[in-house]
Amino acid sequence: MSQAVAMRGSRQGATFGTAMIERVRISVLRRVLGAGVFCLFATATALAQGGAGAPPALPVSVIEATPTTLPNILEITAQAEGAKETEVRARVGGILVKRLYEEGSAITAGQPLFQIDPEPFRNALEESQARAKQTAREAARLKGLFSQQAVSRKEFDDATSANEVAQANLKNAQLNLTWTTVTAPVSGVSGRAQRSEGSLITTAIDGSLLTSIYQINPIWVRFGLSASDTSQLPGGRLDPAQQTEVELILPNGKVYEQPGKLNFLSMFIDPKLGTQQMRAEFLNPSNQILPGQFLKIRLTTGKQENVFLVPQAAVIQNERGFMVWTIGADNKVVPTPLKMGTWLGKNWIVRSGLKPGDRVVIDQIIKIRPGAVVAPTVVPLDTTTTAANARDGK
Secondary structure, three states: OHHHHHHHHHHHHHHHHHHHHHHHHHHHHHHHHHHHHHHHHHHHHHHHHHHOOOOOOEEEEEEEOOOEEEEEEEEEEEEEEEEEEEEEEOOOOEEEEEEOOOOOOEEOOOOEEEEEOOHHHHHHHHHHHHHHHHHHHHHHHHHHHHHOOOOOHHHHHHHHHHHHHHHHHHHHHHHHHHHOEEEOOOOEEEOOOOOOOOOEEOOOOOOOEEEEEEEEEEEEEEEEEOHHHHOOOHHHOOOOOOOEEEEEEOOOOOEOOOOEEEEEEOOOOOOOOOOEEEEEEEOOOOOOOOOOOEEEEEEEEEEEEEEEEEEHHHOEEEOOEEEEEEEOOOOEEEEEEEEEEEEEOOEEEEEEOOOOOOEEEOOOHHHOOOOOEEEEEEOOOOHHHHHHHHHHOO
């Protein structure tokens, strides 16, 4: 029994020793793995710290803001109209039997345009002629009798008056017959016929208009300046005493070769349109400009002093207005709000918001954020292209 107890104690001691060895082995493994994980964590931390370092400065092109003096240039939508738009109306009523001209063609003053049925007016003329002859004979007969004291003064005066009325009616009948042929009152370009053959023509306002004639050399171009337009002018208005150059921009963007001049400047604001109405006159020898055509007027008047030119691509527009990115002394970008004028070629005219020497970023606009550090390269402003585009009307 003592031997059995000894063997049992020996096995229990062996089991305890084995457990202790396993515990030591696990402890060592934990230490080894812990060191490895720590090394991995340290490596990852070092890599993360290296990746979170300051990014390289973004290379950008900039221009240096330079104040300049430019002419005031306004471009306004305009519409051409005939220098004289003359209505051709019938003076007598009747059936329109024939149109005597080609619509849209050039016509001369006195040229027949329409023929109204003349037969009723010929009959009226013949009747007036007969009546006039009768009254003339009667007036002559009573004149001889009155000289012989054979008739009273009243009879002679009545016969004389009747003859005068008959002669006046004769002239009126002759005019009416003449007016059955409707002629052009002025030279110009004819318009569309308002009435067709077979129509009943009357002398009422709504029934006498037959066509219109447009004198288009010279031609007039009508336009209006809004409050936003006049706000860009010195004193907020167009000074009639100041020299103003007027150019016409065609629908293809080219500048019309003939210079113009203002021939009308309203001194009040149209209450319906809210604009100051104006009109310019241009020579139109080849009939290139047609009445009703929509064009653009370019007015050049006065000067804008201490303004800046900035490329259009550098300007950002949002709900708050216009802005550009400028660069501070530490090469960090700063949003700068601007008050803009108009376009001049490919550039904006900046009226305020910039100072001389400000560096304005002109590329990489969408990659920039406030406070970002950039590597600027100063480039010249493309003013040659601006001048060429201004001449071409772009």
